Amino acid sequence: xxxxxxxxxxxxxxxYFSGAFAAPLGVAVLYREWxxxxxxxxxxxxxxxxxxxxxxGRSPVNGVTRVEGLAIxxxxxxxxAASAALPYLVSGLGxxxxxxxxxxxxxxxxxxxxxxxxxxxxxxxxxxxxxxWFGGMGVIALFVAVLPKLGIAGRQLFFAEAPxxxxxxxxxxxxxTAGALxxxxxxxxxxxxxALLATGMPVFDSACHxxxxxxxxxxxxxxxxxxxxxxxxxxxxxxxxxxxxxxNFALHYRALRGEWRAFLHxxxxxxxxxxxGVSVLLLMVFLRADLVGPVERVRVSxxxxxxxxxxxxxxSADFQxxxxxxxxxxxxxMFIGGCAGSAAGGPKIVRQLLIARYTLNEVRRTLxxxxxxxxxxxxxxxxxxxxxxxxxxxxxxxxxxxVSTLVVSALGADLxxxxxxxxxxxxxxxxxFNAVGPMASFADLHPVSRVVLTAAMWVGRLEILTVLxxxxxxxxxxxxx
Amino acid sequence: xxxxxxxxxxIGFALASQLARDHSVSIIDSVVAVGExxxxxxxxxxxxxxxxxxxxxxxxxxxTDLLIACTGLDEINMVACAVxxxxxxxxxxxxxxxxxxxxxxxxxxxxxxxxxxxxxIWPEAQLAEEIERIIRSPGAIDAETFAEGRIQLLEFRLPxxxxxIGSPLAALRLPPGALxxxxxxxxxxxIPRGDTHLLADDKIFVMGVPIAVAEIAPQVHAGxxxxxxxxxxxxxxxxxxxxxxxxxxxxxxxLRVIERDRTRGELLASSLRHALVLHGDGTDLELLESxxxxxxxxxxxxxxxxxxxxxxxxxxxxxxxxxxxxRVSRPANLRLFERVGIDVALSARGAAVNALVxxxxxxxxxxxxxxxxxxxxxxxxxxxxxxxxxxxMDMKAPAHSIVGAILRGTEVxxxxxxxxxxxxxxxxxxxxxDAVARVRNYFxxx
Numbered sequence: 001x002x003x004x005x006x007x008x009x010x011x012x013x014x015x016y017f018s019g020a021f022a023a024p025l026g027v028a029v030l031y032r033e034w035x036x037x038x039x040x041x042x043x044x045x046x047x048x049x050x051x052x053x054x055x056x057g058r059s060p061v062n063g064v065t066r067v068e069g070l071a072i073x074x075x076x077x078x079x080x081a082a083s084a085a086l087p088y089l090v091s092g093l094g095x096x097x098x099x100x101x102x103x104x105x106x107x108x109x110x111x112x113x114x115x116x117x118x119x120x121x122x123x124x125x126x127x128x129x130x131x132x133w134f135g136g137m138g139v140i141a142l143f144v145a146v147l148p149k150l151g152i153a154g155r156q157l158f159f160a161e162a163p164x165x166x167x168x169x170x171x172x173x174x175x176x177t178a179g180a181l182x183x184x185x186x187x188x189x190x191x192x193x194x195a196l197l198a199t200g201m202p203v204f205d206s207a208c209h210x211x212x213x214x215x216x217x218x219x220x221x222x223x224x225x226x227x228x229x230x231x232x233x234x235x236x237x238x239x240x241x242x243x244x245x246x247x248n249f250a251l252h253y254r255a256l257r258g259e260w261r262a263f264l265h266x267x268x269x270x271x272x273x274x275x276x277g278v279s280v281l282l283l284m285v286f287l288r289a290d291l292v293g294p295v296e297r298v299r300v301s302x303x304x305x306x307x308x309x310x311x312x313x314x315x316s317a318d319f320q321x322x323x324x325x326x327x328x329x330x331x332x333x334m335f336i337g338g339c340a341g342s343a344a345g346g347p348k349i350v351r352q353l354l355i356a357r358y359t360l361n362e363v364r365r366t367l368x369x370x371x372x373x374x375x376x377x378x379x380x381x382x383x384x385x386x387x388x389x390x391x392x393x394x395x396x397x398x399x400x401x402x403v404s405t406l407v408v409s410a411l412g413a414d415l416x417x418x419x420x421x422x423x424x425x426x427x428x429x430x431x432x433f434n435a436v437g438p439m440a441s442f443a444d445l446h447p448v449s450r451v452v453l454t455a456a457m458w459v460g461r462l463e464i465l466t467v468l469x470x471x472x473x474x475x476x477x478x479x480x481x
Numbered sequence: 482x483x484x485x486x487x488x489x490x491x492i493g494f495a496l497a498s499q500l501a502r503d504h505s506v507s508i509i510d511s512v513v514a515v516g517e518x519x520x521x522x523x524x525x526x527x528x529x530x531x532x533x534x535x536x537x538x539x540x541x542x543x544x545t546d547l548l549i550a551c552t553g554l555d556e557i558n559m560v561a562c563a564v565x566x567x568x569x570x571x572x573x574x575x576x577x578x579x580x581x582x583x584x585x586x587x588x589x590x591x592x593x594x595x596x597x598x599x600x601x602i603w604p605e606a607q608l609a610e611e612i613e614r615i616i617r618s619p620g621a622i623d624a625e626t627f628a629e630g631r632i633q634l635l636e637f638r639l640p641x642x643x644x645x646i647g648s649p650l651a652a653l654r655l656p657p658g659a660l661x662x663x664x665x666x667x668x669x670x671x672i673p674r675g676d677t678h679l680l681a682d683d684k685i686f687v688m689g690v691p692i693a694v695a696e697i698a699p700q701v702h703a704g705x706x707x708x709x710x711x712x713x714x715x716x717x718x719x720x721x722x723x724x725x726x727x728x729x730x731x732x733x734x735x736l737r738v739i740e741r742d743r744t745r746g747e748l749l750a751s752s753l754r755h756a757l758v759l760h761g762d763g764t765d766l767e768l769l770e771s772x773x774x775x776x777x778x779x780x781x782x783x784x785x786x787x788x789x790x791x792x793x794x795x796x797x798x799x800x801x802x803x804x805x806x807x808r809v810s811r812p813a814n815l816r817l818f819e820r821v822g823i824d825v826a827l828s829a830r831g832a833a834v835n836a837l838v839x840x841x842x843x844x845x846x847x848x849x850x851x852x853x854x855x856x857x858x859x860x861x862x863x864x865x866x867x868x869x870x871x872x873x874m875d876m877k878a879p880a881h882s883i884v885g886a887i888l889r890g891t892e893v894x895x896x897x898x899x900x901x902x903x904x905x906x907x908x909x910x911x912x913x914x915d916a917v918a919r920v921r922n923y924f925x926x927x
Contacts, residue, residue: 368757368759368772369771370759370760370761370768370771370772371757371758371759371760372740372743372746372747372749372750372758372759372760373750373758374747374750374751376751380751381747381750381751
């Protein structure tokens with residue numbers, strides 16, 4: 001691994017990212033929040049300076065090795081998160097909390113350590129939402145789309161960051177693929193913003209929610225999340241766009257080009273619809289005593305199922321108060337996640353589908369020891385390497401989950417809090433149960449727990465193996481030469 | 482007729498030896514040793530490549546009536562046809578062994594036109610289709626369909642327990658719409674009469690509408706041999722096995738394919754939806770036993786090796802398989818296989834060669850099927866316009882032939898003696914090999 005390449009590329013990313021501070025700066029100025037405005041200005045200038053220093057005077061990159069690609073993506077995410085944390089520091093959060101909130105934003109987790117929402121200005125809440133929007137489709141993917149000089153290197157970076165095991169390219173050039181996905185993403189965001197305005201939600205809140213729904217993020221400027229607005233129409237709009245955010249954006253892109261049938265032929269999408277349908281029905285049954293009227297039952301159930309499954313993390317009701325059966329449904333959904341190639345986190349439906357088929361095949365193999373039983377998806381055989389990758393991913397996923405749970409509970413949290421806090425951060429969902437419930441804050445956890453959970457969000461967003469590969473000694477061996 | 486055959490392999494040799502009697506045949510092959518094999522046959526041997534204009538010129542391509550390309554390589558065959566057509570060959574026939582060029586879609590047709598090929602023959606696919614027809618006809622050892630499936634012909638071998646044995650044909654209660662058109666006893670084919678008694682080990686040919694013909698099976702076989710196949714095992718996932726598996730893989734039949742090569746097995750498993758692909762050897766008794774292959778209604782053995790096919794089939798019989806269908810590569814082995822107890826022995830190349838030879842010899846009558854290695858055929862004859870209607874029993878039809886079905890517009894008649902034949906009728910005639918010419922002349926002159 002060449003450190004110069006690492007420094008130059010991540011530096012360039014940081015330099016470009018510093019431009020993003022202009023948006024919250026504008027909002028802060030608009031609302032006359034001068035301290036915050038200065039904070040954004042300072043954060044922007046500092047990021048730009050650091051980025052420029054890293055990228056300065058080095059010859060342009062010609063090709064990036066595999067390890068370098070993974071390292072660039074892993075490091076860029078930390079660096080950008082640190083940069084994005086600066087405004088929180090200015091606004092009064094401690095370093096650990098600022099990093100937690102920033103990572104929670106960029107990884108579209110939506111877990112928050114902010115207790116008192118009145119202590120912060122509009123600019124900061126807009127920044128919180130904006131970081132989620134950048135993280136939703138992937139910061140690196142955005143850079144790949146807009147930075148022409150990344151060239152071939154963009155390919156490595158794009159796939160190191162891409163959610164899900166299937167590397168589908170919409171166009172032969174990776175730059176155009178990234179551009180197309182971002183265009184669809186941005187277009188849908190605008191559409192949702194308009195739809196939310198139409199339901200009577202204020203302009204600022206509509207913008208924030210549109211930015212965090214499509215990203216499957218879950219930050220809300222309201223302390224009680226979506227429940228705080230008491231606006232059923234807005235809940236329906238958000239439900240619909242969460243569903244869109246949880247599906248593969250490659251399918252949206254193809255649908256926009258007239259290939260509507262792509263949805264029907266996609267096995268993962270069909271599984272997605274089935275999981276949503278069954279879960280909503282289960283919730284409706286379990287919550288029949290709490291919710292009055294069929295319409296409300298459907299609305300509340302569908303909202304919460306999609307919010308958890310797509311790892312958005314909004315709450316239209318305080319599900320901490322729900323009965324155990326209903327909570328169990330939500331907990332199960334936390335381990336599934338959205339579709340590959342979507343804005344959602346979690347282990348992804350396609351992986352669960354593949355693991356289920358692999359397991360069934362093994363059962364069948366005990367009956368027919370000599371049978372040739374390939375795992376198929378969409379009528380095509382899943383190559384052995386990908387299948388192995390999926391299994392290893394899931395094993396590591398559970399391992400990281402277990403370690404995180406262990407740490408959080410050892411540091412004083414109750415078991416359900418520890419379990420849900422870990423899966424909610426690792427899966428980039430946001431809220432959990434008990435002490436980290438939808439109306440609570442992660443600030444009550446032990447500081448070390450918050451550091452561990454911050455790392456879990458990072459590892460979970462980059463799908464574990466990207467980070468693990470960089471941590472492996474082999475990746476550093478070359479460095480010593 | 483002047484015929485050029487490119488490729489002196491098994492197909493080329495079989496074609497040449499049958500065609501050389503009546504036609505002037507030239508063989509083109511680049512291997513000298515192949516030429517020596519043709520010494521016993523009255524043909525001209527031209528040494529050279531089938532795709533070279535020079536070699537084709539020496540074989541007299543400019544004045545040739547028919548060129549048959551049957552080397553082992555599809556690409557060579559196609560290019561040879563294209564070149565020959567340019568150089569003046571009147572018609573070209575191309576043998577292929579892969580799906581690339583013989584698919585049913587329009588692109589394959591475009592390729593065919595582009596290369597100037599009149600007909601593509603794909604023996605393995607034909608064999609797979611034939612095996613499928615036999616599997617789907619319970620108890621039958623051969624099955625053909627005609628007139629878009631409205632008429633079916635089945636061949637059965639009568640077991641000693643059959644209900645059809647004992648009484649004269651006239652006393653048998655056969656379903657209306659089905660007709661026993663011929664009986665083969667000790668290698669001779671006879672057209673049965675009302676007083677004919679059927680014996681055990683006779684082969685009978687039944688023709689008629691599919692529903693009626695299907696009712697014959699339980700009368701031939703009392704046990705499970707007469708019932709529709711539910712569990713089918715295919716040994717060998719090569720060209721034939723793969724295609725057959727694809728055709729049977731509709732979900733209605735419990736299908737198993739045993740393939741020795743791991744990579745090939747993976748290919749099979751990837752494209753078959755329902756079938757269970759097993760990696761192993763078809764002659765591995767332990768595998769056959771552990772997978773309960775003996776419960777199969779049909780065991781199809783289509784390995785590319787006669788000895789192993791025979792071994793696998795006989796193991797299957799030992800384990801209790803009801804029907805055995807086996808591929809034979811060397812035509813000489815066909816009868817041997819049937820003698821040792823294989824129910825149906827089929828040769829891919831043999832069937833293709835027979836069909837082609839009959840077509841070349843047959844001239845104007847439309848040949849629909851070749852049965853019993855060329856001993857009998859089904860031909861279609863259109864009754865001439867001037868023909869005055871008369872009842873079948875009043876006609877003195879040529880010996881060793883029988884009208885099996887009359888197609889009149891959309892109507893299908895399985896005839897009895899009193900039925901009339903009219904002008905413009907299409908007749909499906911079962912004719913022993915020696916009777917084909919007479920049948921044609923009979924209607925030609927009438």
